[in-house]
Amino acid sequence: MGLIPDGTVDLVVTSPPYPMIEMWDEPLAEVDPKIASALSAGDGPAAFELMHRQLDGVWAESYRVLRQGGFLCINVGDATRKVKDIFRLYSNHARIVSHCESLGFQSLPLILWRKQTNAPNKFMGSGMLPSGAYATLEHEYVLVLRKGGKRDFSEADAVRRRESAFFWEERNVWFSDMWDLKGTRQVLAPNEARSRSAAYPLELVHRLINMYSMQGDLVLDPFLGTGTTAAACVLNARNSVGFELLEGFAPLIRETMATMGRVANGAVAERLRAHLSFVEDYHNRTGKTLGHTSRAYGFPVMTRQEVELQLPGLESLQESLQESGGLQFTAAHSPAGLDSASKNTPVKVEPRDDDSHQLTMSFDL
Numbered sequence: 001m002g003l004i005p006d007g008t009v010d011l012v013v014t015s016p017p018y019p020m021i022e023m024w025d026e027p028l029a030e031v032d033p034k035i036a037s038a039l040s041a042g043d044g045p046a047a048f049e050l051m052h053r054q055l056d057g058v059w060a061e062s063y064r065v066l067r068q069g070g071f072l073c074i075n076v077g078d079a080t081r082k083v084k085d086i087f088r089l090y091s092n093h094a095r096i097v098s099h100c101e102s103l104g105f106q107s108l109p110l111i112l113w114r115k116q117t118n119a120p121n122k123f124m125g126s127g128m129l130p131s132g133a134y135a136t137l138e139h140e141y142v143l144v145l146r147k148g149g150k151r152d153f154s155e156a157d158a159v160r161r162r163e164s165a166f167f168w169e170e171r172n173v174w175f176s177d178m179w180d181l182k183g184t185r186q187v188l189a190p191n192e193a194r195s196r197s198a199a200y201p202l203e204l205v206h207r208l209i210n211m212y213s214m215q216g217d218l219v220l221d222p223f224l225g226t227g228t229t230a231a232a233c234v235l236n237a238r239n240s241v242g243f244e245l246l247e248g249f250a251p252l253i254r255e256t257m258a259t260m261g262r263v264a265n266g267a268v269a270e271r272l273r274a275h276l277s278f279v280e281d282y283h284n285r286t287g288k289t290l291g292h293t294s295r296a297y298g299f300p301v302m303t304r305q306e307v308e309l310q311l312p313g314l315e316s317l318q319e320s321l322q323e324s325g326g327l328q329f330t331a332a333h334s335p336a337g338l339d340s341a342s343k344n345t346p347v348k349v350e351p352r353d354d355d356s357h358q359l360t361m362s363f364d365l
């Protein structure tokens with residue numbers, strides 16, 4: 001991350017390898033062999049601490065490259081594990097928050113990503129007998145931290161900020177502290193390679209990018225994996241930069257970007273359609289029309305803050321060769337028109353039972 005000058009990144013969104021989750025033992029121990037020794041000596045807490053020391057360097061670098069008022073959003077899960085007959089919780093989120101605060105980050109309310117499982121063997125321990133059973137971990141965290149106080153917006157920024165607004169009804173879902181992402185945007189279809197890579201859902205990073213950055217901002221992912229963050233940046237007209245330890249991820253990143261190139265305009269059209277269905281629903285329920293009108297689209301919106309909102313349409317997305325040997329993609333955007341909501345028809349759009357404004361999308365690729 002030394003390539004990135006101080007104070008030039010607007011948002012960091014990432015998901016690190018999760019300490020004490022077995023799939024990450026080996027890659028973390030490759031960087032620091034003391035981790036393997038601690039595990040084989042049965043010293044869980046020492047292994048946990050050494051694993052976090054590796055991540056600590058990334059949080060310090062994130063602090064350095066972020067601008068004042070820039071956000072760091074970290075998706076991480078805690079781990080439960082038995083090491084040398086001792087079963088216990090390793091609280092990754094607590095360790096990361098306390099370290100980030102020691103670096104100078106301010107903590108803001110975090111989000112719980114609920115990943116409910118119906119697996120019959122999900123309960124651990126002594127079954128129906130007290131007191132040796134443990135609650136099942138069915139959530140991960142999205143930690144939200146900020147460097148310094150609120151971001152300052154220049155006059156030019158203020159225009160870009162209003163264009164980067166999101167819909168009122170999106171705000172109501174996104175700014176809840178409990179996200180249930182089952183049945184939401186699945187543009188990057190889960191497949192075996194994606195799940196082995198521990199990729200996070202596009203919807204998760206799509207929300208964070210909209211909540212904490214503006215169009216044209218620079219978003220960094222220090223643990224890029226399959227490139228979900230970069231793809232979400234293409235979808236939302238943000239610049240992005242990412243780092244990945246394993247070169248083997250390059251074909252997966254290419255695939256993620258190629259998929260986004262095909263489906264981005266369909267996903268934008270879907271957002272517009274979801275808003276139109278909200279408008280219609282509101283009218284049917286209340287007999288009233290929303291009080292403001294979108295300048296770009298002419299449809300009603302709930303608040304003044306949404307009047308200048310303008311979603312980005314993707315004109316082109318191309319891979320360009322980078323001298324350093326890294327991957328580089330160049331995207332061109334232009335404002336998405338309302339007609340895109342009737343074109344680019346996704347294959348299936350199914351309202352969820354519990355919330356008709358969250359849509360399940362799937363695309364024929």
Ligand SMILES: C[S@@+](CC[C@H](N)C(=O)[O-])C[C@H]1O[C@@H](n2cnc3c(N)ncnc32)[C@H](O)[C@@H]1O
Nearest residue numbers: 016017027028198199200223224225226228245
């Ligand atoms: C949880 S995954 C990120 C997945 C990504 N968000 C996505 O959607 O594909 C963490 C990534 O960090 C990378 N990584 C970087 N440094 C690492 C280290 N020291 N140990 C283990 N993994 C590391 C891994 O190769 C892996 O791709």
